[in-house]
Amino acid sequence: MSCLKSVLQLLQVLTTLSGCNIYKYIEGRRVFKVNPKINLLVGAVHRFWLRPYLLTTFLMHLIFWLAEFRKGLTDLTPGSERSLQLTYEIGLTVAKYRNVFISTGIAYHYRHHQKLMRRVLNEFIRIYYSYERICGKVPKINWLLFGIQAYRAFVASMAPIVGNQKMGLGISPNVDILLGLSAVIFVCIQPLLLSLVAYLGIMLLYACYDIQVPHNRRKSxxxxxxxxxxxxxxxxxxxxxxSFVWTALAHSFFIFIANFHLILYDQQSAIDFGESLLSSFICPVALLHINVTISSIEKTFGQFRASFKPQRQTQMMWLYMHVMRATVDKSGFNAFRLDRGHILEMLRLGWSFAMFTNAMLLNSTARLKHFKTVNYKKLL
Structure with a gap:
């Protein structure tokens, strides 16, 4: 409990300071309550800063890409590489701003799901103490899996700062500085902290599913x-x-494409490519392990046997029907329905897109300059 409590307290402080937490925990009552002052402040930040930033960024890139697309259609220069450059720049832009999806999700959930967030937090408290009351011990968190998710979230959140150059509006240096500061807060810091909270919630839920106690009347x-x-x-x-889980999958998808070009074709190292591929997909595989475990445990819930006799058969059938109804979910975007098909589909799409862009490169005059840059000699 001490390690989990310390991590939760640290995340509560950091998320509150970064403006993405409006709740405070009441220790004596074991409930989360909305902090009215922080709620008002965060609402003002979202209305007067986050949403204008998201709208400005979207319009800025929309105008830029429409202009580039128009230039590509009207460019009749023989051997022009504008379409090839456009393809790569679109991929870089999407990879750079993948965390904007999380920022948009923050604004959306803050506006439409405040009650749901509070209910989920309070249900986590009830589940945690119910587990402790039934088993006599606290849930055991798998910190290794949480570390894998935390590392991926950190790398993905810091990429917009370290990697690509930002696209300025050209209106005023102050506006560009404000956009850069907004990107640090809303595309790096807030998604990172909220990703850590979300992944810790997944780990806690995963730990609560692992419950095995001897059956008796009260325990049943x-x-x-x-x-x-x-x-x-x-x-x-x-x-x-x-949104956090599918952003992680999208991140793995773009990393796979980047590694395909930069390592397999440029560095010509299959070993390095295999290592980078393993590091890219260790997060989806960890999520797959969690989901498979949860699904298999839920299937055993229907085989639960009551120990008090005259209603044993009735309660068993009631429980089985309840569990079957509760676990039916036809949504293809359910974070807890991730299976091997999703990962294989990501690999297939990533491989297809990487081969498509690589074919465009090999069949263009830009390959000479590119191969000279990476000191590539075999295909020349």
Whole structure:
């Protein structure tokens, strides 16, 4: 409990200071309550800073890409590489601003899902103490899996600062400075901290599913209530964590394409490419392991046996029907329904797009300059 409590306290302080947390925990009552002052401040920041920044960034890039597309259509110069450059620049821009999806999700959830966030937080508290009451111990967090998710979130959040150059409006240096500062806060800091909170919530939910106690009359009824609350928590939590999980998958997709070009073709190192591929997909594989474990455990809930006799058969059938109804989810974007098909589809799309862009490069006059830059001799 001490390690989890320390991490939660640190994240609560950091998320509050960065303006993406409006809740405070009441220790004696074991509930989360909205802090009215912070709620007012965060609402003002979102209305007068975050949303104008997102709108300005979207319009800035829309105008830029429409102009570039128009130039590409009207450019009749023989051997022109404008379309090839446009393809690469679009990929770089999407990779750079992938965390904008999380920032947009922050604004959307803050506006439309305040009650849901508070309910999910309070349900996590109830589940945690229910687990402790039934098992006599606290849930054991898998810190290795959390470290993998935290590392990926850190790398993805710092990439906009370290990597690409920002695109200025050209109106005023002060406006460009404000956009750069906004990007640091809304594209780097806030998505990083909220990703850590989301992944820690996934780890805690994953730990609560691993519950095994001897069956007796009292424990059987407590387990039934616990299972029902746990499944409801997973359904409610999916709505909040979905953007973080799918942003992580998109990040792995773009990293795969980048590694395909930079390592396999430029450095000609299959070993380095395999290592980079492993590092890119260790996060989706970790999420896949969590989801497979949760799904397999939920299937065993229907086999739960009540120990008090005359209603044993009735309660078993009732529990089975309840679990089956609660676990049915037809949404293809459910964060807890990630399977091997999603990862294989990402690999297929990434491979296809990488081969497409590589074919454009090899069939263009730009390959001479590119291969000279990377000191590539074999294909010349």
């Amino acid at each position: 009824f407590q387990l039934f209530v616990f299972y029902r609350q746990l499944i409801r928590l997973r359904h409610a939590f999916d709505c909040l964590v979905r």
